[in-house]
Amino acid sequence: MQVTFPASSSRVKATERFEAIYPTIKEVALAGSHGSKAMKQMALQIFHFAIKTTGEATPGLSKEAAGIVVWCLNQNAECYKLWEKAYLDNLEASVAVLRRFSEDWKQHSEKFTTLDRLRETVKDFRNKNEKATSDEADAARQSLFQDADKYCKIISGKLSRGHGCLKALGLVVVLVAVGAAFVSPSIDAPDWDKLSEAFSTSDWNKLFNAFSA
Numbered sequence: 001m002q003v004t005f006p007a008s009s010s011r012v013k014a015t016e017r018f019e020a021i022y023p024t025i026k027e028v029a030l031a032g033s034h035g036s037k038a039m040k041q042m043a044l045q046i047f048h049f050a051i052k053t054t055g056e057a058t059p060g061l062s063k064e065a066a067g068i069v070v071w072c073l074n075q076n077a078e079c080y081k082l083w084e085k086a087y088l089d090n091l092e093a094s095v096a097v098l099r100r101f102s103e104d105w106k107q108h109s110e111k112f113t114t115l116d117r118l119r120e121t122v123k124d125f126r127n128k129n130e131k132a133t134s135d136e137a138d139a140a141r142q143s144l145f146q147d148a149d150k151y152c153k154i155i156s157g158k159l160s161r162g163h164g165c166l167k168a169l170g171l172v173v174v175l176v177a178v179g180a181a182f183v184s185p186s187i188d189a190p191d192w193d194k195l196s197e198a199f200s201t202s203d204w205n206k207l208f209n210a211f212s213a
Helices: 013-029 037-054 059-075 078-086 088-103 105-109 116-135 139-183 189-201 204-212
Strands: none
Touching: 037 059, 037 078, 037 088, 059 078, 059 088, 078 088, 078 116, 088 105, 088 116, 088 139, 105 139, 116 139
16 A cells, blocks of 8 residues: 555656556455455454554555545444544544545445444544543644544534434334325234334334335
8 A cells, every 4th residue: 555655755657557556456355245254354454554554644645544444444343442442542543534534424424334333433532532632731632632523523413414314204204104004004013113113213224124014
C-alpha cells in the first residue's frame, strides 16, 4: 500500500505501475463471502496494520487505509472493540476514519448490515472526547479530540435520522397490516407478535418477514 500511495516527493516511475495494478490486487485480497469465518479472521489480522497506516501523514495513503479500516469493521464487529482500545493511542488515525465515515456516509452505510455497533462505538468515543477535552493539556491533542468529536456528532446525527426513518416506515407497515386485518381478520396471534417485535427493534428484515408471513 505504501508503494502505491507514497508522498509526492517519493514518487518514482514504478509508482504509476503500482497504481495501475493496486485496485485488482486489493479486490482479489479482499474477495470472499461477507461475514464469513475467513473474512472475519482476515479483518482481525489486518485491522491494526490498517489503523496504524491511517495515521500516516501522506493524505492518499491515510485515506486508503481508512477505507480498509471501514471494511474491517463491516466484516467483523470484533474490530469495533479493537478500535475502541486503540482510539486514544491512534487518535489521528481515528479522526481520519471518522472523517471518512462522515464524508462518504451514503457509500459506507449502505454496505453495513447493521449500524448498531457503530452507534455504540461513536457514543464511547464521545465520552472519551469529553473527558480528554477537559483533562488534556497538549494543544495539538486537544485539537484532534475536537475534530474527532465534530465527526462523531455528524455520524450520530446521520445514525439518528436513519433510525427515525426506519421507525416511521415501520409504523406505516404496521398501519397497513392493521387495515388488512380488518379486511381479512385471519392474521394469527404469532404474526402480530412478530410485527410488535419488529417495530420495537426497528428491524426492517423482521418487519418485512412479519408482514409477508
